[in-house]
Amino acid sequence: MKMNVSEKQRIRVMEGDWSPLSVGRHIVDGGLQEDPFYVMDVGEVVARYHTWRELMPRVEPFYAVKCNDDKLLVATLAALGTGFDCASKAEIELVTSIGVHPERIIFANPAKMASHIKYSARAGVDTMTFDSEAELMKIKQHMPHAQLVLRIRCDAAKARCPLGIKFGCDPVTEAPGLLKLAAVLGLQVIGVSFHVGSGTQETGVYLRAIQHSRAVFSLAADVGHANMRLLDIGGGFPGALHSDIREVSQVINGALETYFSDRSVRVIAEPGRYFAAAAYTLFAMVHSSRRVTQKDQEGVEQSHTMYFINVGVYGSFNCVLYDQFTCYTNEGVVAETIKPKCEKPQPCSVWGPSCDSKDCVLPNTFLPPLSTGDWLMFRDMGAYSLCITSAFNGFPVPKVRAVIDSSVWSVLKDLWPLSDSHFCRGDPMTGPQSADQPILPSPTGTPMPCLSHSTE
Ligand code: PLP
Incomplete structure (x- = not known):
C-alpha cells in the first residue's frame, strides 16, 4: 500500500515523557505562536484501534470519514487495516488516493447523487446502503451490479445527534416492500445496516437493532435475496479520552452471539467519533477580555469576565452549534489553562474572535483570571470539528501539529512504506519554524527526526 500524507503534514516522533499538553506548551512558549492549532496524537488512534480489536474481535471497524477527514488520521487507520x-x-x-482497496470501502449514504453512484461504480466501490424506492431506481439505472445494504431505523433513547429522523426505513412496515422491490428489479441485497445515533447514551439499543436486523435478514431471504452476508452496526461509540467501550462491546458481542452466531455473516461497524475525538487537542489563545457587571434574576449585581479567544463557533467550535457539544459533561467543551494557575476560578464566559454575538464557546464557566496572551487547551476536539471549520471573518482554520511516540512509531513505520528520505533531521530548535513545519524539540533535548510524507 502506498502511503500518501499531505506534504505539509509532518509528524514529529517524540522521545521520553511527553503529552499533548507539553507539546502545546512548547509550541506557545516561544511567544511567536498567535493562531490556534491542534496537537494530533497518532498513538491515541493506534491505541484505540487495538482496544477495539481486543474488545470486539468479530466487528471490523470501517472508519466514518465524515467525522474527520484529516489525511493523516485516514492514512493511520488505513495503515492499521x-x-x-x-x-x-x-x-x-480521498480514501482510494491513499491506496485503500475499494473492497475496504462502504458507500454508506442512503441518499446518493447519481454522479456519485457512477463514480463509485468506476472506482470499484460496490457495497452501498439504501433506504428508499427512489434510491433503488437510481442504483438500478447507474450501478445494477451494486451490493446493497438496507439501512433500517433503530434509535437510541438518547443520542447527541439522532440520525433516525433522516435515515433508515422502518424494519417492520417499510423493509419488506423495499426488499421485494429490489428483488423485482434484479438488484442484490447482501446485508442490513443501522445507526443508533451519534454519541449515543444508551448501550441497550445495539441489542434491539441487532435483533431487528436478524428479522430483516430472514425477510430478505424469504423474498429471494439468498446471499445475505453483511451486518453493519454503524457508529455511535463514545470518543472522549476517558470514555470506555467495554460496556457497549459486551452488549454487542452478546447480541451477535444470540442473533448472528453464524460466522458466515461478516460484521462491520462505522465508528467515527471513537477514533477521531481524543486524538486532537485544540490550543487557543486569549487575545482580549472585558469585565462586565450584570444584574442576575434576583436583581443582584454580578461581575463576570468575557474572554475572547482566537477560535470560535465558526471555526473548531462549530461542534457547539452542530454537535450539541456543551450539553454533555463527559464530552463537552472544557477549557483548561495550559500554565498552572494558583488563583481561584472566577465566573467567566469564553467567546470566539468573530464579530457575531452567536460566537460564544462557553457562555457560563469558571476559570482562573486570564491575561491577554494566555493559552487554553481543549481536549477531545477531533470529531465533527476540523472537517466543518470555516475561516469566517478571516480567522484561520487551526493547523494540525502531529506527534507520535517513538515506541508507536517503531511499530507503525513498518506498515508505512517510507524510505529514509522521508525523515528530515536537524536541530529542532534552530530549524525552520512555520505553521506548516511543526518543529519541536524532544523533551529529552535530543534532535528528533521529522517525518514528511510526500504526496506523490
Ligand atoms: N455512519 C454513518 C452513516 C453516519 O451518518 C455517521 C455519523 O453521522 C457515522 C457512521 C459515524 O458515527 P459516530 O461518529 O457516532 O461513530
Whole structure:
C-alpha cells in the first residue's frame, strides 16, 4: 500500500515523557505562536484501534470519514487495516488516493447523487446502503451490479445527534416492500445496516437493532435475496479520552452471539467519533477580555469576565452549534489553562474572535483570571470539528501539529512504506519554524527526526 500524507503534514516522533499538553506548551512558549492549532496524537488512534480489536474481535471497524477527514488520521487507520465508510465521491477519492482497496470501502449514504453512484461504480466501490424506492431506481439505472445494504431505523433513547429522523426505513412496515422491490428489479441485497445515533447514551439499543436486523435478514431471504452476508452496526461509540467501550462491546458481542452466531455473516461497524475525538487537542489563545457587571434574576449585581479567544463557533467550535457539544459533561467543551494557575476560578464566559454575538464557546464557566496572551487547551476536539471549520471573518482554520511516540512509531513505520528520505533531521530548535513545519524539540533535548510524507 502506498502511503500518501499531505506534504505539509509532518509528524514529529517524540522521545521520553511527553503529552499533548507539553507539546502545546512548547509550541506557545516561544511567544511567536498567535493562531490556534491542534496537537494530533497518532498513538491515541493506534491505541484505540487495538482496544477495539481486543474488545470486539468479530466487528471490523470501517472508519466514518465524515467525522474527520484529516489525511493523516485516514492514512493511520488505513495503515492499521481498517475499512472506511464514505458518504460522497470526494470521500471515496480521498480514501482510494491513499491506496485503500475499494473492497475496504462502504458507500454508506442512503441518499446518493447519481454522479456519485457512477463514480463509485468506476472506482470499484460496490457495497452501498439504501433506504428508499427512489434510491433503488437510481442504483438500478447507474450501478445494477451494486451490493446493497438496507439501512433500517433503530434509535437510541438518547443520542447527541439522532440520525433516525433522516435515515433508515422502518424494519417492520417499510423493509419488506423495499426488499421485494429490489428483488423485482434484479438488484442484490447482501446485508442490513443501522445507526443508533451519534454519541449515543444508551448501550441497550445495539441489542434491539441487532435483533431487528436478524428479522430483516430472514425477510430478505424469504423474498429471494439468498446471499445475505453483511451486518453493519454503524457508529455511535463514545470518543472522549476517558470514555470506555467495554460496556457497549459486551452488549454487542452478546447480541451477535444470540442473533448472528453464524460466522458466515461478516460484521462491520462505522465508528467515527471513537477514533477521531481524543486524538486532537485544540490550543487557543486569549487575545482580549472585558469585565462586565450584570444584574442576575434576583436583581443582584454580578461581575463576570468575557474572554475572547482566537477560535470560535465558526471555526473548531462549530461542534457547539452542530454537535450539541456543551450539553454533555463527559464530552463537552472544557477549557483548561495550559500554565498552572494558583488563583481561584472566577465566573467567566469564553467567546470566539468573530464579530457575531452567536460566537460564544462557553457562555457560563469558571476559570482562573486570564491575561491577554494566555493559552487554553481543549481536549477531545477531533470529531465533527476540523472537517466543518470555516475561516469566517478571516480567522484561520487551526493547523494540525502531529506527534507520535517513538515506541508507536517503531511499530507503525513498518506498515508505512517510507524510505529514509522521508525523515528530515536537524536541530529542532534552530530549524525552520512555520505553521506548516511543526518543529519541536524532544523533551529529552535530543534532535528528533521529522517525518514528511510526500504526496506523490
Ligand atoms: N455512519 C454513518 C452513516 C453516519 O451518518 C455517521 C455519523 O453521522 C457515522 C457512521 C459515524 O458515527 P459516530 O461518529 O457516532 O461513530
